[in-house]
Amino acid sequence: MADDSERVPPPFPESEQRETDPADGESDEDSDDFEGEDIFTGNSQPSEPKKDPLPPAAPTTSTTTTTSSNTKTNGLHSDDEEQDIFAEATVELALDSPLNNRKREPAQAKPSAPGPSLTVTGPSTLKPPPAKTFEELEEEEEKEDAFELNIAVTNPEKVGDGMNAYMAYKVSTQTNLPMFKCKTYTVKRRFSDFLGLYEKLSEKHSQNGYIVPPPPEKSILGMTKVKVGKEDSSSVEFVERRRASLERYLQRVVSHPSLLQDPDVREFLEKDELPRAVSTQALSGAGFLKMINRATDAVSKMTIKMNESDIWFEEKLLEVESEDQHLRKLLSVVETLVNHRKELSSNTAMFAKSVAMLGSSEDNTALSRALSQLAEVEDKIEQLHQDQACNDFFILAELFADYIRLLTAVRGSFDHRMKTWQRWQDAQTTLQKKRENEAKLLWANKPDKLQQAKDEISEWESKVTQYERDFERVSATVRKEFLRFEKEKAMDFKNQLVRYLETLLHSHQQLIKYWEAFLPEAKAIA
Amino acid sequence: MMDAGIEDNSNHNFSGYDVRVTDAAQNGDTFVYVIKSQQIPSDTEYRVEREFEDFEWLHHCLLTQEGVTGLHGIIFPPLPAKPGTFLSNSEAKTKKKIESLAMVDDWQMYCRALEEYLHLVTAHTVLIKNPAVHSFLKHRELPIKTKVKKGIFNKLTQAVEELRKEHHKDIDDFFQNERDSNLTLTAFTKAAVEKFLEIVLTEQKIAIACGHFSTALHLGIGQDDDPADYAFAKMCLKLSEVLDTVKKNFEKVAENDLNTLGFNLELHSRFQDAEKEMLFRRTCKLVDVETANKNLGQAKPHKKAAMEDIKKAADKEFDEISGMAKVEIQRYHRERVRAFQKALIELSDSQLQTARECCVELKQQLAEFKQLCAE
Numbered sequence: 004m005a006d007d008s009e010r011v012p013p014p015f016p017e018s019e020q021r022e023t024d025p026a027d028g029e030s031d032e033d034s035d036d037f038e039g040e041d042i043f044t045g046n047s048q049p050s051e052p053k054k055d056p057l058p059p060a061a062p063t064t065s066t067t068t069t070t071s072s073n074t075k076t077n078g079l080h081s082d083d084e085e086q087d088i089f090a091e092a093t094v095e096l097a098l099d100s101p102l103n104n105r106k107r108e109p110a111q112a113k114p115s116a117p118g119p120s121l122t123v124t125g126p127s128t129l130k131p132p133p134a135k136t137f138e139e140l141e142e143e144e145e146k147e148d149a150f151e152l153n154i155a156v157t158n159p160e161k162v163g164d165g166m167n168a169y170m171a172y173k174v175s176t177q178t179n180l181p182m183f184k185c186k187t188y189t190v191k192r193r194f195s196d197f198l199g200l201y202e203k204l205s206e207k208h209s210q211n212g213y214i215v216p217p218p219p220e221k222s223i224l225g226m227t228k229v230k231v232g233k234e235d236s237s238s239v240e241f242v243e244r245r246r247a248s249l250e251r252y253l254q255r256v257v258s259h260p261s262l263l264q265d266p267d268v269r270e271f272l273e274k275d276e277l278p279r280a281v282s283t284q285a286l287s288g289a290g291f292l293k294m295i296n297r298a299t300d301a302v303s304k305m306t307i308k309m310n311e312s313d314i315w316f317e318e319k320l321l322e323v324e325s326e327d328q329h330l331r332k333l334l335s336v337v338e339t340l341v342n343h344r345k346e347l348s349s350n351t352a353m354f355a356k357s358v359a360m361l362g363s364s365e366d367n368t369a370l371s372r373a374l375s376q377l378a379e380v381e382d383k384i385e386q387l388h389q390d391q392a393c394n395d396f397f398i399l400a401e402l403f404a405d406y407i408r409l410l411t412a413v414r415g416s417f418d419h420r421m422k423t424w425q426r427w428q429d430a431q432t433t434l435q436k437k438r439e440n441e442a443k444l445l446w447a448n449k450p451d452k453l454q455q456a457k458d459e460i461s462e463w464e465s466k467v468t469q470y471e472r473d474f475e476r477v478s479a480t481v482r483k484e485f486l487r488f489e490k491e492k493a494m495d496f497k498n499q500l501v502r503y504l505e506t507l508l509h510s511h512q513q514l515i516k517y518w519e520a521f522l523p524e525a526k527a528i529a
Numbered sequence: 530m531m532d533a534g535i536e537d538n539s540n541h542n543f544s545g546y547d548v549r550v551t552d553a554a555q556n557g558d559t560f561v562y563v564i565k566s567q568q569i570p571s572d573t574e575y576r577v578e579r580e581f582e583d584f585e586w587l588h589h590c591l592l593t594q595e596g597v598t599g600l601h602g603i604i605f606p607p608l609p610a611k612p613g614t615f616l617s618n619s620e621a622k623t624k625k626k627i628e629s630l631a632m633v634d635d636w637q638m639y640c641r642a643l644e645e646y647l648h649l650v651t652a653h654t655v656l657i658k659n660p661a662v663h664s665f666l667k668h669r670e671l672p673i674k675t676k677v678k679k680g681i682f683n684k685l686t687q688a689v690e691e692l693r694k695e696h697h698k699d700i701d702d703f704f705q706n707e708r709d710s711n712l713t714l715t716a717f718t719k720a721a722v723e724k725f726l727e728i729v730l731t732e733q734k735i736a737i738a739c740g741h742f743s744t745a746l747h748l749g750i751g752q753d754d755d756p757a758d759y760a761f762a763k764m765c766l767k768l769s770e771v772l773d774t775v776k777k778n779f780e781k782v783a784e785n786d787l788n789t790l791g792f793n794l795e796l797h798s799r800f801q802d803a804e805k806e807m808l809f810r811r812t813c814k815l816v817d818v819e820t821a822n823k824n825l826g827q828a829k830p831h832k833k834a835a836m837e838d839i840k841k842a843a844d845k846e847f848d849e850i851s852g853m854a855k856v857e858i859q860r861y862h863r864e865r866v867r868a869f870q871k872a873l874i875e876l877s878d879s880q881l882q883t884a885r886e887c888c889v890e891l892k893q894q895l896a897e898f899k900q901l902c903a904e
Binding site: 322329332333336337339340343344346347350351353354357358360361364365366367369370373377489492493496497500501504505507508511512514515518519521522525526528 | 717745746748758880
């Protein structure tokens with residue numbers, strides 16, 4: 004019994020917690036918000052598994068049967084229903100797959116009876132309970148459509164001088180989400196703050212299989228140039244590139260329904276002053292420790308040979324690998340294209356100058372005028388090429404680079420799944436050893452040690468079950484996250500590619516205008 | 530101040546001949562050019578095969594023709610530079626710097642340059658009378674070529690004398706001005722040619738890069754049943770199509786550039802050199818005249834008559850050259866402006882056309898892309 008109380012409370016008290024926790028005074032429709040809070044406040048509890056629907060002592064029969072049926076499945080939707088916290092998580096993802104989850108939402112939001120029957124028996128068939136009428140559902144849909152959270156990162160400003168200088172970015176949030184106290188926020192953040200946010204999110208959520216969007220990379224060279232005060236075009240470009248990627252990073256974070264619920268995210272957007280994220284410094288102690296952890300991770304990854312029971316994961320991992328290669332190839336060709344365009348732009352500028360000189364030394368006035376017009380046209384064309392090179396870069400190249408980084412995060416989530424599998428396997432091995440030990444003691448007839456052995460066995464038995472549940476839970480999350488990632492990716496690419504094509508078209512339309520204007524000038528030479 | 534266009538056109542078009550360089554074939558180390566020509570009134574078409582050496586022979590004959598008044602005052606149409614091997618397009622792309630048309634594109638550009646040379650020669654009222662021209666165009670075999678001896682026109686000799694004589698002050702303002710403006714124009718034209726050809730090269734590089742991009746997009750497409758992947762694959766294929774359009778566009782843009790302004794600038798860069806050479810020859814003659822005068826003044830009485838003769842001859846030659854030169858210069862500038870105009874019109878016309886075509890295609894592809902995504 005003592006053991007029970009140490010464990011994270013079983014599901015049903017959680018649902019009561021939900022109701023009695025009107026943290027921000029929201030209405031029912033936004034119940035997903037404070038449900039979310041629970042998940043993450045739940046995280047700050049000792050690292051024991053988040054929930055244990057199978058307390059070894061005194062389970063209700065219904066829970067046992069259903070949860071045991073759960074162990075067979077691995078990552079299917081219906082699993083989530085029975086696992087409450089992650090049903091709540093599914094609810095967050097409602098924004099992506101509205102219809103399914105909205106139906107489930109009312110089921111969780113208003114548990115009419117605190118008995119096990121509600122959560123356990125109903126949802127595997129996805130039938131909406133009579134709790135909400137159709138009109139109420141529609142209302143909910145409308146309110147969810149009005150969900151708005153716009154983030155912009157602007158105004159990079161240099162703060163300070165010399166090597167201690169840094170760039171401060173203005174982060175503006177505009178939202179009508181009730182979980183925020185105000186409708187708009189404006190704060191100043193520096194790059195290490197963004198890194199700090201990532202560290203926090205990653206620590207909390209990566210191990211559960213979430214794909215946490217990675218921040219932009221550090222660049223010592225780039226920042227040094229800025230610090231030193233070089234005002235040339237490359238450092239301007241660097242700052243702009245960083246600003247844009249920080250913006251995209253934040254937008255990705257807030258469009259992830261689960262991450263949005265994390266109070267760290269809210270703090271990042273709202274709080275005026277953030278404690279300096281020291282652990283992100285390159286050569287700090289924390290940084291060094293991180294490096295070591297990554298190294299050990301890599302090694303252990305190589306040695307985990309997982310007995311994959313679900314082909315899906317293996318297939319998807321292969322897909323991720325090939326996609327990564329594909330994107331890298333695309334990135335390199337785009338970079339070549341960008342360079343050539345920049346070259347073309349500068350060649351055109353030089354040509355424009357030489358034409359201007361030619362025109363000014365030309366005796367024939369009409370020809371002279373035409374040549375200076377040509378020089379002007381070429382100058383305008385040069386600008387077009389420059390702009391298009393920027394578009395090539397900021398739209399296409401950065402898109403590919405972002406997704407290469409994101410794919411690393413995806414791989415990370417698969418890795419965490421493997422780790423939980425490994426932990427489960429290890430627990431099973433230990434349990435086996437304990438059992439053997441007990442058998443030995445029985446045979447050797449040492450009653451005093453026997454009790455201890457029995458205790459250890461039951462401890463490890465529960466651990467095994469716990470870790471197995473963890474594994475399934477993480478698998479389900481990984482799967483869900485992956486599908487969400489694919490959807491987001493398709494949408495992202497679609498939007499960016501449309502944008503890119505529009506710039507191409509615009510560029511050529513401008514070109515037409517310039518030549519149309521020049522033609523009569525050329526004809527006027529006589 | 531310049532003449533109306535009509536007269537120019539007829540002057541330019543007037544050539545006893547219609548000459549075309551239709552083909553170039555590799556024969557061992559050298560290239561052989563097929564030249565078809567037709568004397569305008571008659572119907573007979575001649576077809577001959579010539580190597581670059583033959584062109585050089587022709588040029589030499591033109592320069593050394595006997596008995597032509599004021600021959601040295603002629604601005605001789607410039608011969609294209611001797612071709613190296615014709616670089617294939619891809620080789621050209623890897624070269625950092627192009628110095629002449631011969632390196633930029635394949636043989637078609639070069640044939641056009643040779644053709645233009647022959648056209649200019651046959652259109653020149655004085656040069657057409659040189660029997661070498663007729664030999665060149667009609668006879669199967671050319672007369673035994675003496676070793677092309679570069680006489681006074683030897684560039685090397687020129688280089689030495691140039692330093693001395695080039696800046697010799699002229700007695701005639703018209704010519705002094707011409708020499709000065711020639712100097713500046715030559716430098717600027719050369720710079721413009723170089724920069725322009727670099728543009729063309731970069732445009733060709735971009736076309737290639739687009740091609741690579743387009744191919745790379747194809748590579749990642751696997752057979753996936755996953756609907757999200759399938760949508761993604763379709764997007765990639767569409768983008769690939771767009772890039773093919775962009776690639777074609779850049780190829781066309783480069784072609785347009787080369788065929789119009791590129792060709793013109795390059796030709797006139799060489800023409801500026803030819804004018805410079807002519808002016809230099811005249812200046813040399815001027816120096817001769819002034820030397821003869823000086824000698825006459827300093828001559829001992831028994832040499833006076835001989836010096837007098839020399840002076841008279843020099844004067845006469847100088848006047849003939851100057852007379853021819855004046856005509857040539859005026860003609861040259863008319864031609865230059867006319868050709869420039871033509872090139873600029875063709876440039877903007879062709880680029881406008883190409884940009885319009887590209888726009889139409891891009892618009893369609895954008896619409897198709899949006900539709901694809903809406904599905």
